[in-house]
Amino acid sequence: MTLLSYQVFLAVVEHQSFQKAAQVLKLTPSAISHAVAGMEAELGSMLFVRSRQGVYLTNYGKELFPYIKNVQNSDEYLHQAVAQFKGMQKGLVRIGAFNSACVEWMPSLLKDFEREYPKVRLDIYQGTYDDVYRWLKDGVVDLGFLSASSVGDLACEPIYEDRFVCVAPKGFRTRYPGYVTVEELKGQRFVIQREGCDADVNHFMEKYHLSGGEGSCIVDDMSAIALVMGGYGVCLVPELVIRNIPFPVDVYPLDVEEKRTIVLASVRSDIFAPAVQRMHDYIIDRFRITIEKEKKE
Numbered sequence: 001m002t003l004l005s006y007q008v009f010l011a012v013v014e015h016q017s018f019q020k021a022a023q024v025l026k027l028t029p030s031a032i033s034h035a036v037a038g039m040e041a042e043l044g045s046m047l048f049v050r051s052r053q054g055v056y057l058t059n060y061g062k063e064l065f066p067y068i069k070n071v072q073n074s075d076e077y078l079h080q081a082v083a084q085f086k087g088m089q090k091g092l093v094r095i096g097a098f099n100s101a102c103v104e105w106m107p108s109l110l111k112d113f114e115r116e117y118p119k120v121r122l123d124i125y126q127g128t129y130d131d132v133y134r135w136l137k138d139g140v141v142d143l144g145f146l147s148a149s150s151v152g153d154l155a156c157e158p159i160y161e162d163r164f165v166c167v168a169p170k171g172f173r174t175r176y177p178g179y180v181t182v183e184e185l186k187g188q189r190f191v192i193q194r195e196g197c198d199a200d201v202n203h204f205m206e207k208y209h210l211s212g213g214e215g216s217c218i219v220d221d222m223s224a225i226a227l228v229m230g231g232y233g234v235c236l237v238p239e240l241v242i243r244n245i246p247f248p249v250d251v252y253p254l255d256v257e258e259k260r261t262i263v264l265a266s267v268r269s270d271i272f273a274p275a276v277q278r279m280h281d282y283i284i285d286r287f288r289i290t291i292e293k294e295k296k297e
Helices: 003-015 016-026 029-043 057-083 099-104 104-118 130-136 200-209 221-227 276-294
Strands: 048-051 056-057 093-099 118-125 141-146 155-169 237-239 249-253 259-266
Touching: 003 016, 003 029, 003 057, 016 029, 016 048, 029 221, 056 057, 057 130, 093 099, 093 130, 093 276, 099 118, 099 221, 104 276, 118 130, 118 276, 130 141, 130 259, 141 276, 155 200, 155 221, 155 276, 200 237, 221 237, 221 249, 259 276
Parallel strands: 093 118, 093 141
Antiparallel strands: 048 056, 141 259, 155 237, 155 249, 155 259
């Protein structure tokens, strides 16, 4: 199989259509069909299910997807290395991030990096912890922001400690001024995010035997806080989530010191394309400087 065959395969997967894949690759639909048929003949099995709703991977195709994605990534890394040897600061970096990291860090991080390396293309993928982990394993992204509790067997470097706080409706009364205890939270109803969206909070609640999240299955932070604002309950979130939030709610520290550790993750830490290595080092240095500054203050 040729590199073009792999490009065709990935374009069809992304767009779920031979027609759209042909437009993106500037080929005819028949050329796309011929390339896919050639791959299926060579591999000895169907790769796609064709239907009126679109074109989807078979189970066999799903098994091959990460391997084909890695072939494409290797080709990209080769081109980046050649560009670097020629003195050209070019390349592609794909970053996966969960919601609060994307909202709080990505705008300034990307803008500053782009100013220094204007020829490096940056693609951002936002999702849950589970999404970012899967994207890293499948080669969809090169680097990912994750919680240490969700990193699994990936290589990672800690970059940030984020304490938990309680978000409550305006006027919420606590037993003691200025903070809320875990004990008094045991009588509250919680707005919680579904499994895979906020594993750290789920672990926190299990550790301190907190319950009361029945009836909510939320995906994103802002929706959970909006429900709290409406008086539906309270929620526990990492502090990063509630920075600059537009909702009128009360935020209380807890009487226990519990944090999540945010890490920069990758499949391997010893082999990066030049542009990815540049971004990796840029992120690590940026957070190291921030942490040292906070310690001095």
